[in-house]
Amino acid sequence: MAVAYDIAIRSLIAYFVLLTLARIMGKREISQMTFFDYIVGITIGSMTANMAINTSLRWYYSVIGLLIFTTLQLLTAFISLKSVRFREVVDGTSTVLIEHGNLNEKNLRKERLNTSVLASMLREKNIFSFADVEYAILENDGKISAIKKSGKQPLTPSDMKLQTEQTGLPRIIIEDGNFIDETISHIGLTRSWILSKLGDRGIYHVSNVMLAQVDEAGNFYVDTYDKYENSVKKDESLDMILVKLERIRADFFSYAMETKNEKAQKLYNECKDRIESIIYNFGYYVEQKKAKDNTVKKHFH
């Protein structure tokens, strides 16, 4: 029972020691692990495991080992930051495997890579034919980077000599019905600008917006809550009817102008007058309805 108790305490300590050291060593370890980093990681893990359950060793023996390993890792990282030579020794260099479309046999042999492994690595990059490759480089972390021949690369706007706007990083400015003021002021916008943009889309209060995102070119993405969307759509269709009525009025006007038949002219003019009164009455109704909806929405907020 005493042993179990011992192991519980040790595991607890080991867990937090490992957590602390992992945080100190930073993010580089996972994303760009070289082969050596990987082995160091395993060693550190096994020392921690010993610390947790190997009761024949004092727990702090492992801590000593861990501290030395961590310090050395940090030290080599620091020196390789300063010295290119040192970096080459510690991390190795990347190896060119394909150069101007030709396989570099010497380097392939040096990295002990056969062509079928290379082919499968290229396939992971969506390259299925060696003929498409201009350059392929084996990186320190064992991954391959490849660039296709210029004729095999996807067509881009600059190939077409097209001007494109720099969109920059799109930022979220409204989330769950609330302004994100920090972002808004950071990118130099104001609440009133955003509200006017929303108004253009028939959205009159920020609480109706689930998400709004804007990029540096001023492109605006807005998503409203489903509950609200239906009422916006209705407002839009009301405006559409008004537009149609206006077009019908314009048609009658031009028919009346064009016809030489007096009776027909009278009829068109009468139709035009009637349409005008419909536009007036319906327009009044639409305005009233929008005003009412707005006050309801504001009140609701």
Added chain:
Amino acid sequence: MTVSMKVRSTLAMLEGVLSDFKTMHTESSDGNTRKEFERLISETDIIVGKLRARIEEIAEEEPQYREDQ
């Protein structure tokens, strides 16, 4: 486009608006709104009727009214 075709397309648009009014009439529950739409529907109906009559007239006179010949 002949005059007849133009007027027909205007009629089609007007009939679209008429059916929109009818839908809004059935959807509304408020008494005043319903009355308002009843008025709008009957007004629109009158114009539709006049326009139909005009189209029939044009059909008889069509040859003189062709613009595109």
